[in-house]
Amino acid sequence: MSARTINLTLKIWRQRQGEKKGAFETFEARGISTDSSFLEMLDVVNENLTLSGREPVAFDHDCREGICGMCGAVVNGRAHGPEAGTTLCQLHMRHFQDGDTIAIEPFRARAFKVIKDLAVDRGAFDSIIQAGGFISVNTGSSPEANSTPVPQENAEAAMDAAACIGCGACVASCPNASAMLFLSAKVSQMALLPQGRPEAAKRVLGMLRKMDALGFGNCTNERECEADCPKEISIAHIARMNREFLKASFFSKEK
Amino acid sequence: MTLDSKVPGGPIEGKWRKHKAELKLVNPANKRKFTVIVVGTGLAGGSASASLAELGYNVKTFCIQDSPRRAHSIAAQGGINAAKNYPNDGDSVWRLFYDTVKGGDFRAREANVYRLAEVSNLIIDQCAAQGIPFAREYSGLLANRSFGGAQVSRTFYARGQTGQQLLLGAYGSLSRQIAAGKVTMFPRREMLDLVVVNGRARGIVVRNLVTGQMERHEAHAVVLATGGYGNVFFLSTNAMACNVTAAWRCHKKGAFFANPCFTQIHPTCIPVHGAFQSKLTLMSESLRNDGRVWVPKTKGDARKPKDIPESERDYYLERKYPSFGNLVPRDVASRNAKFMCDAGMGVGETGLAVYLDFADAIERDGKAVIEKKYGNLFAMYEKISGEDPYTTPMMIYPAIHYTMGGLWVDYDLMSTIPGLFVLGEANFSDHGANRLGASALMQGLADGYFVIPYTIGGYLAGGGLEPVSTDSAAFADAEKEAVARIEKLLSIGGKRTVDDFHKELGHLLWNDCGMGRTDAGLQNALDRIPAIRAEFWENVRVPGGRADFNQSLERAGRVADFLEFAELMVTDALARRESCGGHFNEAFQTPENEALRDDENFCHVAAWEYAGDKKAPVLHKEPLTFENVKLTQRSYK
Amino acid sequence: MDWVIRTFSSSVGKKSLMAVTGLGFVGFLAGHLAGNFTAYLGPAALNGYATHLHELALVVKAAEIGLVLFACVHVTTGLLLFIQNLAARPERYSGKKWAGGRTLSSATMPYTGLLILSFVLYHLFEFRLNPPEPTALFAFVANYFKSPLNVTLYAAAMLVVALHVRHGLWSAFQTLGANHPKYMPGIEKLSILFGLLVAVGLGFIPIFFLFAVNHVAG
Ligand SMILES: Cc1cc2nc3c(=O)[nH]c(=O)nc-3n(C[C@H](O)[C@H](O)[C@H](O)COP(=O)(O)OP(=O)(O)OC[C@H]3O[C@@H](n4cnc5c(N)ncnc54)[C@H](O)[C@@H]3O)c2cc1C
């Protein structure tokens, strides 16, 4: 862990709470340890802003270990920055050079309103899950866990999909601001498990209609979501969801 | 006030069954007449909200994050215990109960722990039905792995993301109830006070974190599931928003705080790298199955690890604990790392790290095998440290990870304020002085899915809950007080940032109330905390305004509460004249440097009552009686 | 019937329409490609092929109607998707970098689509206005490609088609849910191959006429 320190120029999107417009502001970040994470670098900037009587930059974060899905911004044109399979909180400053200029702006989509600076409202994701992203089992009514075997291969594939952290990077990086990767991760997880089959048709139709209604774009198979997803979720799940959709639309009684 | 744990009589195996049979019920048609507030959407709060709504109660659920799915429970890696005995290796409800009581160094309430073990199997059934992609064998049946402190394999897991998957399961059920209109979800809200009317918990005051508006919410009962207070140490493996605020506000309204000094330090975390570090990252305990812990034999040996010959390395855990070796429990492993570093043997730039070396395992099993077992952890380590653990040993150091202490609750999980229930890490109930791996997830879900749905009914059916109005004085006063605090914080305009104070407090506690505690250190902390607190209220700088998305203000409020709570924690540590589990006072140790309990005088829960500002808290003791297990000295030699 | 509307007005429904009609065009293109390849074999082959087609007038008519219908669906749905997708991100990024998923082909679909539409309209207009005799098609084409403008236009159009197809083909499979780890890599390669075939096979025809045929003849 031989740390260097670097100096950076940051262009950060600033937008007041409740306002529709924002603009970039430029800051200097001096003496940043290359061992620190991107968010820790922002912490340093914010400490300095606070001490100099200015308002710190608002950004969402919580776990800081890449699992809660709370953090995220578009850094130099990439959701969660340039490293593959990495959330912003796990992006380390050793990937930057002394003297770099870094542009930081919020995830942008009609369905994700900016709250303030880099913080956006991703409540639309919750609405999508509420439209069917669950198995309707009441507490206490479940059968013995081993009474329904699940082929290991399916359990693993379901886990690949379930790894989604709901950060919204897929929407942010999709040229169409579509939420298909997010949606498909849940649909696919449940479609692969016997427990999820009874509601499969209802689920995919409900979730998809919700996504459409919320103003996300349409998937045109650009694969940008897959490339920027910090959990590297495959678009094969989108294909599975499409299959589920066609099945549900044409072969189920669900309307 | 005497503490009544309300543990039902009779043999331990039948207590819960008997209690359920005796609890009053709320008629199904009447359930919709009751509103329950649930604060927190982690495993405990998420599962409670969903289960209560399924029963028909109206539920209002609150969380700090933008979505209930992001509660700190999401970060749990290793797994969840249950006494299924699928591997046929001799597990049973009894053994899980026994291991948990012993692991907790005999400072937990037997009846609660037994119930936890008893419902553990139902949790797995529930989670499998929710579509949680647990690891499975080729047969398609559920797989298990081993975890510390147990001789059976009883841990269920979903890769290294068990907490995430379990939480998403609960979140799914919660989402279903939100869609059904039974749960009203309030994300980005912070509870700032509890409202007590006629001696009962009847509501809360929250701040909308986006707009800064204060909101008042009333209910017939309040369920607190706000997690642990590990962040009092500033650096911990907890998520940034973890706080003591909700619990502390309840404490100040009359809820007793139990065993605040019982904190757990996890031995395998990535070491601190610098002053701007904001949090620590856990490396799963499972690594100690194959990694060997060592330090150089000579003080200040600055050579690269691979240049230090075998004969000049000290594999101190293997040397001191030949039978358990690298697999001693968390508290023992942590303490020994500290001893080594204190003695100057630590490695890395800060000297606060020890090596966890996989070279032998890689040579023995091949890189492919190690990669299959720990690939994701190695990748995470490399991401953070920039070093390749396949070729150079990992550096690890202990870090604060979990808090066993919490609000005191009785067998019904009700605090000393009637109508205030406390679940999950926020209560003190099941882990005594040390928690075993994979049992926090179990407890959170047990509380939320299988305990509170019964016990809250008993309370609500008891009657006496007149309608309250959010316009009443109790609500107005609580809000006024909260606003006054906020205004005060914003008006100070001092010269130091919130984080700066938080770091100072954390540093002090880590040194004086961390892994190895001494009377002198604790006393020092007790002297210093009020001084830091005083300076905080005079010299902190909180930028921005009240009616805004103001993250500095959020943090300031939390740190202000940590500054009050810390004093109670240290007071508790000083009052407990013994060592047990995570509480290790160097004055009380066996000749082998193990924790030395004093069962005669300290076999009790220390429950603290708030006596008012500037008044010493009042200690109440709930004696712990062990009718089913024998108290023994733990030994891992 | 409500469900039909709901299905096809949803995002995946619209995409499925694009996929099915798109695959239809790929089929047509494959046929057209095979037919036009006869040009390389000389006047007899091309004229023979054209005459043969003329004899199948009914089939051709049916196919034409089908293609027009498909085109209507493909174009209107495509435009709708394009507009909706623009609206889904009202505020653009200051400088978006692509992460490696996007290709030139995928990024330009709406534009290449519109170019193809204009070309097809122009192409049809031209030939319908002044229909060649099937038995003299070769001569007609040879004459047509004496104009460097026509050569450039046609060759460029085929490049655009190739670009469109290179993304459209695999994308149709993906949209219809046919993404299997065993077959998808093959389908992706096929898309590239088919694109190349269109670009080279069809795009080369005018050049063939310009240099090989007209040079020899002229
Ligand atoms: C890195 C890590 C790994 C772990 N791994 C394991 C493991 O493998 N196995 C295991 O059993 N345990 C593990 N644990 C412990 C376990 O994850 C936690 O103890 C458990 O998840 C706590 O759950 P909870 O529901 O009580 O609280 P949390 O999940 O912490 O949830 C707290 C909730 O309360 C809300 N909240 C807090 N304060 C307020 C307020 N003032 N107002 C409004 N809302 C508030 C939060 O928004 C959140 O929704 C691990 C812990 C860590 C840190």
Ligand code: FES
């Ligand atoms: S802060 Fe949790 S994923 Fe980045």
